[in-house]
Every structure is written in C-alpha cells, then in structure tokens.
Amino acid sequence: MNNTDTIIVAPIGDIPPWITDTIARDVGSFFGFSTRVEKVLDDILFAYDLERNQYHSTKILEKLAQNAPDDSIKIIAVTKEDLFIPILTHVYGEAQLGGKACIISIARLVADLEVEMINKGGRRIVKEAIHELGHTFDLRHCEDQRCIMYYCRRLDDVDRKSSQFCRYCNIFLNDNIRDLCG
Ligand SMILES: [Zn+2]
Numbered sequence: 001m002n003n004t005d006t007i008i009v010a011p012i013g014d015i016p017p018w019i020t021d022t023i024a025r026d027v028g029s030f031f032g033f034s035t036r037v038e039k040v041l042d043d044i045l046f047a048y049d050l051e052r053n054q055y056h057s058t059k060i061l062e063k064l065a066q067n068a069p070d071d072s073i074k075i076i077a078v079t080k081e082d083l084f085i086p087i088l089t090h091v092y093g094e095a096q097l098g099g100k101a102c103i104i105s106i107a108r109l110v111a112d113l114e115v116e117m118i119n120k121g122g123r124r125i126v127k128e129a130i131h132e133l134g135h136t137f138d139l140r141h142c143e144d145q146r147c148i149m150y151y152c153r154r155l156d157d158v159d160r161k162s163s164q165f166c167r168y169c170n171i172f173l174n175d176n177i178r179d180l181c182g
Pocket residue numbers: 131132135141151
C-alpha cells in the first residue's frame with residue numbers, strides 16, 4: 001500500500017536551506033501532514049520565456065506533477081526566478097486548483113534574503129506557500145482581506161493579511177482534506 005501523506009518542499013536551483021526548512025516546518029504543522037525537502041526538478045529552463053525574461057509557472061507545475069514522488073500528497077516548489085502567467089506581468093506563485101503541484105517565487109517576496117531572515121523569519125514566504133497549497137486543496141480566492149486566501153497584487157497586501165484561513169475557508173479546507181484522506 002502506498003501512503004500519500006507527505007507534502008514535498010522542492011527547491012529549484014540554489015535556495016537557502018533556511019527557506020525550505022521554514023516552509024517545511026510551517027506548512028507541515030499548518031496542514032497536519034508530514035513534510036520533506038526534496039529536489040524534484042533539476043532545472044526549469046524548459047519554462048523560460050526569452051522575450052519576457054521570466055519563467056512560465058504553468059509549465060513548471062505540469063512537470064512537477066509528472067515527477068511527483070510516490071508518497072507525496074502535494075508538492076510545493078520554491079524558485080528564485082521570476083514567474084509569470086500570460087495574462088499577468090508576474091505572479092508570486094501558482095497552483096493547480098485541486099491538483100498536486102504549486103510553486104512560489106521568492107524573487108519579489110524578499111528583496112534582501114539576509115535582512116528577511118533576520119527581521120521577518122520568512123513570514124511572506126510562508127504565507128504565500130500556504131496560500132498556494134490552499135489552492136491545491138481546491139480553495140479559491142477569498143474576499144476577506146485578512147484571510148490567507150486573499151489574492152495579493154502587492155507586497156502590502158501580503159504583509160496585511162494574516163497567516164490564517166477565515167472561518168469559511170477553514171471549513172472548506174477541512175472538508176477537502178477529509179475527502180482526500182478518507
Ligand atoms: Zn491565489
């Protein structure tokens with residue numbers, strides 16, 4: 001029998017270990033699954049767009065899902081590269097709605113990694129990681145500005161919202177996890 005009960009935190013390229021470790025620790029306790037840091041993709045050059053000088057996140061999500069470890073319930077990838085989807089100038093992350101894979105980019109979330117580490121302890125990174133994982137558990141965007149599923153256009157929005165789901169999103173999440181795990 002295969003147990004699919006682990007959220008994989010997948011660094012792409014050189015990501016400082018404190019970032020992947022922080023995500024693994026916080027999303028694990030948040031969603032109630034075990035976590036593991038493991039490289040899933042060696043590079044994402046296949047998703048590079050020369051004209052935009054950015055990476056198309058949707059293509060990366062497909063490859064992540066194809067290469068998912070057997071015991072993974074979800075995969076959250078972390079990249080330093082700037083991500084886009086064609087209708088937007090950039091995204092902080094993207095997820096397969098109700099699917100397996102999501103990704104966040106730290107390119108815009110942290111201007112200075114060392115300062116971020118000392119002052120904020122990766123709060124923005126963790127918020128966006130939980131937000132994208134929320135989508136993989138089938139959650140849509142929420143209109144409550146304090147809810148972690150609120151859609152953030154700017155860093156101010158990220159900083160303003162809490163690290164929690166609102167009551168409505170929390171009920172939806174727990175239903176989804178129950179369906180998933182039987
Ligand atoms: Zn979102």
